[in-house]
Structure formats: structure tokens, C-alpha cells
Amino acid sequence: MSAASAPLSLADLPGDLVWRGRRFNGTPPQGHPTGHGALDAVLPGGGWPTGALIELFTARPGIGELSLLLPMMRRCTADRWLGWVAPPRQPYAPALAAAGVPLERLLWVAPASPAEALWATRQCLASGGCSMVLSWLGKADMAALRRLQLAAEESRTPLFLFRPASAAQQPSPAVLRLRLEDAHGQLAVHVFKRRGPLLDEPVLIQPRPPIDARPALVAAPVPRAQVHPIRQPATAPAKQHLPVQQAAVSSTPSPTLVTHAVVRPDPARARAPGDPARIA
Amino acid sequence: MVAANAAARQLGITAGDSLAGALAVAPALELLEHDPDQARQLLTEVATWASAFTPAISIDPPDCVLLEVAASLQLFGGLQRLTALITRGLAELGLDARLACAPTPLAARWLARHRPGSAITETGALAQPLGALPLAALADGSDVSRAALELLGSIGVARLAEVAELPRGGLARRQAATVSTTLDRAFGRQPDPRPRFDLPQRYHARLPLLVPTERSDTLIFLARRLLPGLAGWLAGRHAGVDRFRFSLEHEGRHPATRLEIVCAAPSRDEAAFALLLNEHLGRHAFPGPVDALVLEADHPVALAAVATDLFDDTSLKRESAQLLLARLRARLGDEAIRALSPLADHRPERAWRLVPPGSNQPPVALADAPRPLWLLAEPKQLTHPGQLRLIGGPERIESGWWDDHDVRRDYFVAETPEGGRWWIFRELEAPRGWYLHGFFA
Numbered sequence: 001m002s003a004a005s006a007p008l009s010l011a012d013l014p015g016d017l018v019w020r021g022r023r024f025n026g027t028p029p030q031g032h033p034t035g036h037g038a039l040d041a042v043l044p045g046g047g048w049p050t051g052a053l054i055e056l057f058t059a060r061p062g063i064g065e066l067s068l069l070l071p072m073m074r075r076c077t078a079d080r081w082l083g084w085v086a087p088p089r090q091p092y093a094p095a096l097a098a099a100g101v102p103l104e105r106l107l108w109v110a111p112a113s114p115a116e117a118l119w120a121t122r123q124c125l126a127s128g129g130c131s132m133v134l135s136w137l138g139k140a141d142m143a144a145l146r147r148l149q150l151a152a153e154e155s156r157t158p159l160f161l162f163r164p165a166s167a168a169q170q171p172s173p174a175v176l177r178l179r180l181e182d183a184h185g186q187l188a189v190h191v192f193k194r195r196g197p198l199l200d201e202p203v204l205i206q207p208r209p210p211i212d213a214r215p216a217l218v219a220a221p222v223p224r225a226q227v228h229p230i231r232q233p234a235t236a237p238a239k240q241h242l243p244v245q246q247a248a249v250s251s252t253p254s255p256t257l258v259t260h261a262v263v264r265p266d267p268a269r270a271r272a273p274g275d276p277a278r279i280a
Numbered sequence: 281m282v283a284a285n286a287a288a289r290q291l292g293i294t295a296g297d298s299l300a301g302a303l304a305v306a307p308a309l310e311l312l313e314h315d316p317d318q319a320r321q322l323l324t325e326v327a328t329w330a331s332a333f334t335p336a337i338s339i340d341p342p343d344c345v346l347l348e349v350a351a352s353l354q355l356f357g358g359l360q361r362l363t364a365l366i367t368r369g370l371a372e373l374g375l376d377a378r379l380a381c382a383p384t385p386l387a388a389r390w391l392a393r394h395r396p397g398s399a400i401t402e403t404g405a406l407a408q409p410l411g412a413l414p415l416a417a418l419a420d421g422s423d424v425s426r427a428a429l430e431l432l433g434s435i436g437v438a439r440l441a442e443v444a445e446l447p448r449g450g451l452a453r454r455q456a457a458t459v460s461t462t463l464d465r466a467f468g469r470q471p472d473p474r475p476r477f478d479l480p481q482r483y484h485a486r487l488p489l490l491v492p493t494e495r496s497d498t499l500i501f502l503a504r505r506l507l508p509g510l511a512g513w514l515a516g517r518h519a520g521v522d523r524f525r526f527s528l529e530h531e532g533r534h535p536a537t538r539l540e541i542v543c544a545a546p547s548r549d550e551a552a553f554a555l556l557l558n559e560h561l562g563r564h565a566f567p568g569p570v571d572a573l574v575l576e577a578d579h580p581v582a583l584a585a586v587a588t589d590l591f592d593d594t595s596l597k598r599e600s601a602q603l604l605l606a607r608l609r610a611r612l613g614d615e616a617i618r619a620l621s622p623l624a625d626h627r628p629e630r631a632w633r634l635v636p637p638g639s640n641q642p643p644v645a646l647a648d649a650p651r652p653l654w655l656l657a658e659p660k661q662l663t664h665p666g667q668l669r670l671i672g673g674p675e676r677i678e679s680g681w682w683d684d685h686d687v688r689r690d691y692f693v694a695e696t697p698e699g700g701r702w703w704i705f706r707e708l709e710a711p712r713g714w715y716l717h718g719f720f721a
Binding site for chain 2: 063066081092105106108109110112183
């Protein structure tokens, strides 16, 4: 009975004989990589599902909810749009360009009413002319969500629907539902619905580029930048209105100081020599 | 009476009757006014539409359009399929047509009238079917005089075969030489050149409605009848249009409603046009019942021939991307459909602008400091800046004194107690307030 004395551990069993609860049933279709390895590992198909409604719940802006999708946005092909339907604020072009998003493929739809936003979202999906669609619908009932899910499935276009955290309690036909929260500068992604077993631990990722931490309280005095503008010689007053010179920067108080300044010419210096000063 | 339909013919009314006579036979007769102008317009419309099939077209008034199709048979898959295409297309235009095919224009015309559906491709095969036609066919579309027909009738000739056997010299002596030349042209023994129909520079089609209506679904249905003509005109020119005008003429004194329909890219796709027209008509309110529809287009743009490759659907995808843009624009308006472009300006609120989607992006030097993905349209003053923790900055932005949008600010990246990352700034001018300007989303 020597064989029985050593108890079998689960790991020793051949994998194809034992079904484990954590495994996905069957092979889910290949998804689009999210660009975040830890997230890919928990998503069925190893990424964002192709042709599905994906709900993202956030309580407040600014925790990295858009940065999460930037790797996917960068892959937008030249013949299809990157649809943004009814974003609640202005998407900022310099930041998107810096992140490598192809702005010439951006399609920002600003509908006048929630009904039009829903219509536009469905058109973006149904046409097959978008590589992905981001949509901010105020309220969406079950029927509307189901139609969106169907349209996404038929056109094989992923739809990312941003919704307030309070809507997470509602039932939904979405294939993937994620709650996004901040976790000390990182983004905690709670995958609370997926095609597969439940996941109890959030996935921690770092979608935003880190910022040099330089703790400083607002109450403390703000370091003053020192600007040494290169000015026009005083003998050329006619050119004084043109912003011809970029300020040269030399900063000492803070190593992270960046200055962009085009400084107003000093009226006292702009005067020709010998011209009497006028008193205001 | 110019024409009578089947029901009228059953009552004993034939074309050529006098109005009084016809009304005496059938008092309940419904009369429609014959408008020769409209008939001519209709022929032009048909000819324009048919230019999708062949470049050699001739209008043969008052009721015939001649197409030379010998060179088009290969492309359209044979005479039978071409005929089916033409019949179906004419039905879509709301027209009922009789088709016949023959090697000479006169023979084709006669056969279309008397033996619709004939398809003769050899001159040699003409003798039998043409010979069987009644004598009256001879005057159709030719300059054979009424007197010559009466002469032939009086000597007991009833069929064209019998006319063909009459001696030429005898006919000539009796002022009926035109009979011989007409037959020669019909049988292909003499050339019969026809004036060629030139495609108009502008497309114009008008569809008068028998019953004025303002129901948009009826109007959409009727408007679709005008589209094949436009598509044919464009196909004949190997071109597309990126905009066309659709006008609805109203009864009485109301001015016509004009719709300017803009496509995302030049196109001649009837289905795309119909979709756009649907969107426009569906949301439009009309001042009164509509009694005519007018479709106009000009400035056709040459389109590259579409390569129909079985395995390559990239052109299809691009088309659907353009169609999406056009649909969104039609329903939501031009200003609701936008894209972004960065601008070279240090001031954050001026470092971008709205552009139409698909615009080329100029290369712009971007700031190397962090920029937020969301920007507030208006900076929002912070009431409790003390709660924030500064984690990046300062970045001084001082610019714009020359255009009265002076900006003098120190920008910081700040973290809120809840973990949000904000882009905030402090004014350099008194009272040195703190403002929220964006979110690092």
C-alpha cells in the first residue's frame, strides 16, 4: 500500500482528465489583445472580444479609463473609423496624438439627444465601417443594449460602452462587464461578468504613463519659474507685436519645471531712445 | 385619343378615336391629358438611363429609344440576360416597355410594336418575320405617306411580304418610291444612320405625381423611381457625384422644397442614394402636398472602375466607412460629425481644432509634458485645492498676449483623494486662483 501512502495532489493529475472550475469551457474565439498582459490573461480569447458589447463602469473621470483602450485605438486601420459617440467632454487632440492614436481616423459624433446617440451608435456598428466604437449613452434599457449587442456581433465590431458605476447593478446582455477603480495610482479592473468562471480578484494594471512623483502640498509655495526672454533690440519697435522669439528657459527651483512662454515685450524697452515717456 | 389601355380597348376604344366618340361609347372613361413635352422628356430619361448598357443610343420619336447592343452582349452575358436587365430596370423606373431586337433600326421598331419579344440577330433571318407584318407597319417611323399606303391597300396588299414583291419601277412611277427605300432600310439593303443621343451635361428628371401627397413613405417610394436614371447617367459617363439636388414642387403658391443631398464620397450607387434620400425625406416636414419630384445633378466626377475581386473586400470596407459618414451627416447635421487635429500653440485650449473626419493631420510638434485625454471646455475653479496632492509639474505656460487671449499659468498634475488624476493650473496673476482643466483618463 505504498502507492496510497502518498496522497495525490491535484496538480499531478493529467490536465485533460480533470475539469477545473477556473478553466474556460471550450476554446473562446481569439480576441484583440488589450495591450495589458495581466488583463489579457483573464479575458476569454486572450483579449477584447471581437464583435461584442463591452461595458465599462466608472464612478469618476481621470482614473485611466481611456488609457486602458489606447493600445486598441492605436491599431485602428486606415480604412475604418475610430468611433466616439457622445463623449461627455472634449477629447484632447494633443494627448491623443502623443499617445499614437491615428487622429485622421477619429470620428467624433456629437448627437443632440440620447435617442440620436443610440441611433448613431447602432449605425456605427451596423455599417461595419468602424474598427471599434466608444459610446457614452446616458441611459440604456435592456432592449437597447440587446440591439447594440446584436449589431456588434453581426458586424464583428467591439463596442465599448462607458456607463456610470450605478448602472452596474442592472442586468445586461453584455459579453464582458468591467468595473474600473483606482488602486493607488494603478487601475483596478474588476471583471464581474465574462464568458467563463467568476473572477473574484481585480486585475491591477498601469495604463497611464507614470508621472515623476514629486510630492508637494498645494499649501506650500509654488516654485517660481525663471524666464529669460530673448527680446528684440529696442531699435526695432515696428516688429514688437510679432511673437518672433521663443523664450529661452533656465530653471533652477525644480528639475521638473517645463516652461512654454512667449513674453509680452516690455513697453519701456520698446520705446525708441530719446522718445519721451508718456505717463498713463 | 392617343392611346388606350387594356380596359379601354375592351370597351371598344382604340387610339385614333375622337374624344366625343370615345365618351359616347364609354361615358365613365377616365381621361388623361397627353403631354408631348412630357413624352419627349420621358424618352430622354430612358435614353439617359440606358447609357449604362451601351454608348450608341438614338431617340426615335415619338415613342421609341434605339440601343445598339451588339458590342455590349459579351459584357452583360448575352442577349437574353441583357433583355431581362433592361426590362427589369424599366419596370423600376415605373415604365412598361416592349422590346425587340433586330439588325436594323426600322425592323427593330416594327417588331417591337407588332411582335414584342422578337430577337433576330441575322439580316438573312429578317425576311420571314418582317414579311408577316401588316401593311400599316410600313408607315411607322418612316416617311411613307398616307396616300402611298392607301394606294397599296386599294390593290389588295395586306402584308409586307406582298409589298416586297411589287416591282420597284411601278412604285416609283406612282409617287411611292419611298416604299421601296423604306423596305430596303428595314431589310438592311441600304444604310440607315441615326442621330446619336448625347448624354446631357447635367442630369435633370422630373416626376409629376398624379395624386398630390405629403406622405413621406409614398414620396420615398416615388423618389426611388428617379434614381436609376441618375445611376445610368453616371454609369454612361463612368463617373459619380458627391452631391445632388432633390426638389419637391408643391401645389399652389408654396415655393418648392429643395434638399441638397451630400454623399461622403463620389458615388453612383443607387442603394446609397436611396438610403440618403430616405434619411432626408423621413425627417422633413412639407408645407403642403407635393405634386412633382425633381432630381438634378451636375459636375460628375470620374470614378475609377471598381475591380470586383472575390477575395479582396477592402474597397467594400472603405465604401461602408464613407457611407456611414454620409448617413450620420444626413441625420445629425454636418456640425455634429467631427474629428480633431492638434495645432501648434502653447495654450492648451488653442492647441487643437475641429476638422472634418478623414482630414490629413499636419505634423505638429507636441509638448513633452503630460497632456490629459479629456479637456474641459472651460477651466473650472477649484474650491478646495488643499485636498489635492501635486504629483507632477509645474509647467509654465505663458503665451498669447498678442491676440487678447493672454494665458499665464503654472500647470500641475494632481491626484485627488479618490485616486483621480487631474490637470490643474494656477494663475500667475492675482488672485492666483486654482483651476481644473482636464482629466488624465
